[in-house]
Amino acid sequence: MPxxxxxxxxRTLGRRGEFLLIIGVGKTCWGISFLVDPPSTAGLQLLTQWCSLRHWAWLWxxxxxxxxxxxxLRIGRDRYGxxxxxxxxxxxATAYTSAALSGEYSRGGFVAIWYCTSHVGVILWAATVPEYSVPPAPRRARKGKAPS
Incomplete structure (x- = not known):
């Protein structure tokens, strides 16, 4: 059954749906972690001047x-995801870039690059991958049927 x-x-989700499912769960869990145990606000002054990280957790x-x-959703309708x-x-990434440029957080530039590559870049790449670009896996031959 499993x-x-x-x-x-x-079959229902396809490759793009599987990616969205994994990313969606990850982002939701990351946001919940901000509610449960908020991290340091180092480098996030641009955000925390408006409201606390607990409020920003709801964005995630x-x-x-x-x-x-x-x-x-079907391909084409999944763009909002x-x-x-x-x-x-x-x-x-914007907050960390701002902190790096202002000198408030020296690691901010590296963290911003990390967000831009491992998050934004991967999501942009996955959004362009067509569902049908990879051929289906070959089927194994049935027992007792020899090719002619």
Missing amino acids: CRAARWLH IVCGLITFGSAL FIAALIPPAVW
């Missing part, structure tokens, strides 16, 4: 849930 459910989920959670929900997935890391 294998049948996994195959159904794989809401965008994660939108991304997660978009995993179930990719857009929602881009928002939190882009906001964080």
Whole structure:
């Protein structure tokens, strides 16, 4: 039964949906971690001047849930999931860049580059990958049937 459910989920989601599902869960969990145990605000002064990190956590959670929900949509309709997935890391990269340029947080530039490459870059790449670009896996031959 679990294998049948996994195959159904794989067929239903496709490659893009699986990516959105994973990213959505990750972003939601990351946002919840800000609520449970807020980290240091070093480098995030641009954000914390408006409200606390507990409030910014909801940006991660809401965008994660939108991304997660978009995993179930057809290709073409899933674009809002990719857009929602881009928002939190882009906001964080902007905050860290600002902190690096102002001299408030010397590591900010490196953290911003990390967000831009490992988050924004990967999401932008995944958004351009067509669902059908990889040929299906070859089927194993049935027993007792020799090729002619």
